[in-house]
Amino acid sequence: MSKVVAIHQPNFMPWPGYFYKIMHADAFVLLDDVEYQSGNASSITNRTKIKTPQGELFVSVPVKKGATLIKDILIDNNQPWRKKLLKTVQQNYAKAPFLNDYYPTFETILNKQHTHLAALNTELIQQSCAWLDITTPVFVSSEMGIDTDDKNMRIAEVCKRLGGDVYLSGNGARKYNDEALFRANGIELRYTSFQPEPYPQLHSDFVSGLSLMDLLFNCGKEAKSYLSA
Numbered sequence: 001m002s003k004v005v006a007i008h009q010p011n012f013m014p015w016p017g018y019f020y021k022i023m024h025a026d027a028f029v030l031l032d033d034v035e036y037q038s039g040n041a042s043s044i045t046n047r048t049k050i051k052t053p054q055g056e057l058f059v060s061v062p063v064k065k066g067a068t069l070i071k072d073i074l075i076d077n078n079q080p081w082r083k084k085l086l087k088t089v090q091q092n093y094a095k096a097p098f099l100n101d102y103y104p105t106f107e108t109i110l111n112k113q114h115t116h117l118a119a120l121n122t123e124l125i126q127q128s129c130a131w132l133d134i135t136t137p138v139f140v141s142s143e144m145g146i147d148t149d150d151k152n153m154r155i156a157e158v159c160k161r162l163g164g165d166v167y168l169s170g171n172g173a174r175k176y177n178d179e180a181l182f183r184a185n186g187i188e189l190r191y192t193s194f195q196p197e198p199y200p201q202l203h204s205d206f207v208s209g210l211s212l213m214d215l216l217f218n219c220g221k222e223a224k225s226y227l228s229a
Helices: 016-023 081-092 099-110 117-131 152-161 178-184 212-227
Strands: 004-008 027-030 047-052 053-059 136-140 165-171 188-191
Touching: 004 016, 004 152, 016 212, 027 117, 047 165, 047 178, 047 212, 053 081, 081 099, 099 117, 099 136, 099 212, 117 136, 117 212, 152 165, 152 178
Parallel strands: 004 027, 004 165, 027 136, 165 188
Antiparallel strands: 047 053
16 A cells, blocks of 8 residues: 655645645655745745735744754744734634634644744644644654755655655646656655635635635634545
């Protein structure tokens, strides 16, 4: 029987598609020993989208400059960001039917005074998996002792280390994946097929690509059913 491995950077409260990938893998690896994309408009390592009456809004965790790898990125706790972020989330989801089922735990995790972004994101991802009843084992790449700078070889080594023979990749990586390298290492390459299914939301028409928080606050225990598409 095949063993499917999925890998992704530890992002801040990611969108539902992130958890679709975890749910459809036998092992999931948080890739924290790669370069942090600072200043990249598409970077979502320290931010996520929520929905407001005015439309989509990014909420962010401020980080300090200086470190290169995700695992070393420090949160800028000199800024009063927690109170602002929590207030923004609470105000915009005040009428969400399941807000109180999740928000208190989310608030507790944010108020733990994490020093490193990866540690905060990892705890939130693990808690989100628990909320969704996803039991896929989660590993951290920096703890696996893999030493190669080649991105494709790193993925292949991670898969082999976990006994995986299938790598479940996001569609966005098609142009980067070295299919010949994976074949040479006995690893089948598969791509996720997640297509967001509209679910009940606040504030007018359905918007895709929002944080998992939006799905949880609006759908509660039914949230997982929207990850099986």
